[in-house]
Amino acid sequence: MITRQSLRNTVRQLRRELPAETQRQAALSLVPHFEQHPLIRRARRVALYLASDGELDTREAIAWCWQHDIAVCLPVLHPFSKGHLLFVDFTPTTPMSSNRFGIPEPELNCQHIISKASIDILFTPLVAFDQLGNRLGMGGGFYDRTLSSWHHHRLGPYPIGLAHDCQQVEQIPVESWDVPLPEILTPARRWHWPA
Numbered sequence: 681m682i683t684r685q686s687l688r689n690t691v692r693q694l695r696r697e698l699p700a701e702t703q704r705q706a707a708l709s710l711v712p713h714f715e716q717h718p719l720i721r722r723a724r725r726v727a728l729y730l731a732s733d734g735e736l737d738t739r740e741a742i743a744w745c746w747q748h749d750i751a752v753c754l755p756v757l758h759p760f761s762k763g764h765l766l767f768v769d770f771t772p773t774t775p776m777s778s779n780r781f782g783i784p785e786p787e788l789n790c791q792h793i794i795s796k797a798s799i800d801i802l803f804t805p806l807v808a809f810d811q812l813g814n815r816l817g818m819g820g821g822f823y824d825r826t827l828s829s830w831h832h833h834r835l836g837p838y839p840i841g842l843a844h845d846c847q848q849v850e851q852i853p854v855e856s857w858d859v860p861l862p863e864i865l866t867p868a869r870r871w872h873w874p875a
């Protein structure tokens with residue numbers, strides 16, 4: 681079977697090569713998904729991400745959340761707990777910096793850390809997904825760790841993956857720690873499992 685690393689390389693290149701206009705339409709396509717989604721409409725706080733490396737751009741989705749009084753937080757690399765994420769409140773005035781992967785994140789201010797228990801929905805970036813909802817990420821295990829309590833005990837935020845349609849692959853070689861997603865939104869459709 682194809683290795684996880686070669687799958688990552690192939691799909692990361694595919695999404696980086698998407699034309700700017702495709703990226704723009706993809707970003708806009710999230711708004712009707714959000715408007716039609718009962719769980720999203722009822723959410724009080726969600727975690728999103730800021731796109732990098734050709735990921736589905738979330739800025740339109742973030743603006744829609746703010747307009748609908750849904751608080752937004754973003755992942756911040758934990759300063760000393762390796763492989764872990766913190767979630768920090770994100771508003772139009774939040775001071776930002778770049779993390780060691782060059783991804784913008786809120787400057788770490790302890791007063792703005794949000795507990796996972798108060799996040800209703802966690803939108804995850806991903807590199808590739810398959811028709812069973814298996815998710816392959818960038819390789820840090822950050823989201824697998826974050827979602828492990830939801831996977832095993834249904835504790836913590838409900839995850840929804842966001843991806844371009846071209847990130848769907850035939851089959852992902854799954855590892856024991858991988859958390860399959862219950863839902864993925866792409867510009868073309870909403871995937872959900874059980875189907």
Ligand SMILES: Nc1nc2c(c(=O)[nH]1)N(C=O)[C@@H](CNc1ccc(C(=O)N[C@@H](CCC(=O)O)C(=O)O)cc1)CN2
Pocket residue numbers: 729730731732735755757765780781783805806817818819820821822823
């Ligand atoms: N937009 C976004 N934010 C995110 C994630 C993500 O996937 N997307 N993450 C989801 O986990 C976390 C960051 N995880 C990442 C893991 C690896 C690489 C990366 O580019 N690795 C390099 C080589 C490693 C290095 O430079 O040290 C590479 O593979 O080329 C980037 C982000 C938190 N924030």
Ligand SMILES: Nc1ncnc2c1ncn2[C@@H]1O[C@H](COP(=O)(O)OP(=O)(O)OP(=O)(O)O)[C@@H](O)[C@H]1O
Pocket residue numbers: 763805806815816817818819820821822823824825828855857858
């Ligand atoms: N729940 C967990 N507890 C401890 N270690 C974990 C857990 N989940 C993943 N890991 C470790 O993290 C490393 C990277 O995992 P993996 O390659 O699946 O990341 P990924 O899903 O691609 O990335 P991400 O979740 O950050 O998007 C693996 O070595 C794995 O052992």
